[in-house]
Amino acid sequence: MPIECKDVSFTYAPATAYEIHALKNINLRIEDHEFIGIIGHTGSGKSTLIQHFNALIQPTSGTILYNGEDIWGQNYNRRTLRSEVGLAFQYPEHQLFENDVLSDVCFGPMNQGLTREEAEPEARKALLQVGFKEKNFLKSPFELSGGQKKRAAIAGVLAMNPKILILDEPTAGLDPRGRDNILDQIAELQSVRGITIILVSHSMEDIAKYTRRLIVMNQGEVVYDDAPHEVFSHYEELEKMGLAAPQVTYLMNGLKKRGLPVDLKADTVAEASKSILKALREVDSPLLKEGGSHV
């Protein structure tokens, strides 16, 4: 089910002294099965934009279409929309309010009409998927560490089996293994179940590794919408917008300047490793001599 934004603008507190033009004339089309990244400086409008996708925010002007239908049209069923387009919030506190974690995660599916008995298996599955330990299922959300809360909040959205999954900085505050595990799980949902994923992130490394299309927001506008390695080739412009490229991109550019014929498109560790090995062979580097034995 594609989502389309047509000339979407949004203003917080219009016609007051606190007026903020958070989105300016956004035009976008998100196709089925995409894995899209959104990056932008804090305050660039990322969270505001994605809340438009499941009708939590109504645009000040412009139209949002879901599967070709205007989601703010008369008689449009936004309840169904919200259960198909799942949004995991940036701050898990905004999402956790039940007595225990399991009940919290059951809340979404029960809201979709499941009984508690039917919801629980979905909830358990989702919690385990994000690496939440079974021994903590019955804890109060207040007794969790920061990263544990984040996991519970993501599970709450997964349990609703959305068709489109939007994650607002899902890995902020997660430990490195947790971050990789959750993103691997999400990538699998995308490739196996064909879910569309929209990932908002400040980690350029994660964006490079997982997404295939990258949207860059700057001061309420979309400034790039392209393949990640294309976007990262503009790293100097990105820095002016409060962003950066992955460490690997800087390394590859540095190596190229020093004359090593590496591929500047490589923006992940795996790609860089391959490209550097190839380049070292091409220049017959002494670093590969003595049979290339393991160190």
Added chain:
Amino acid sequence: MGIIKALGLVFDYLKYDEEGNVEDTQRAIDDVSLDIEEGDFIAILGHNGSGKSTLAKHMNALLLPTEGTMWVEGIDTSKEEKLWRIRQKAGMVFQNPDNQIIASVVEEDVGFGPENMGIPTEKIWKRVDDSLKAVGMLSYRNHSPNRLSGGQKQRVAIAGVMAMRPKCIVLDEPTAMLDPIGRREVLDAVHELNREAGVTVILITHYMEEAIEADKVFVMDNGKVVMQGSPREVFSQVETLKSYRLDVPQVTELAYELSQAGVKLPQGILTIEELEEALCR
């Protein structure tokens, strides 16, 4: 004894039933001993739930040990009459930039701490100036905090702590919510405080790259400190770190993969420049 010292520190979170009896306990710190030198820049790493925040809260007496002792500048934190002195010696900055700022103007927010401490007004303004300057936010003194970027808000929060002139500042994932430049700004500000003002810094983070600039790295696992050493010592142990659910900076990982594939590289490469240098020799 260093500025922060823990000996046999244990902390249990208690869960009470309706009658107020302890129903359950959760051990969050399990026999931790450490000694931090004044002026050091320390990074603490560890998986989610490993006890980092719980340990940090002991450093300014927000939590008191279940067993063992924590000293801040030689003062035992469990001595209740010293609570205020301890809070002034070790300031805390947390993750979420939006939850830490109270006043509606930047300079008022920064002055709030010293005012509460009973510092005379003229001196408060001097402190506000000094602290805002130290984090590069002096020109924003009359701004409204809610119009600042995340990185700017965090720097104001740090200035607020600095205005109390602590000897030590504990930052619990201060950059987790920030964009790359915001992260850089906050880190630069903290390093500057450490270098220029000699403030001891304890930085909790999940970004491995932020730890490479520390003097010393502690790694926590299930309530225990399981590794400590210089960044180079710690990050050269790629497999051990992974077993604790952690990672190494991206360039370190790449250097490790290349050497596994037979490229002769020195161990423990931490920065882009080091790897470039090593590959283009």
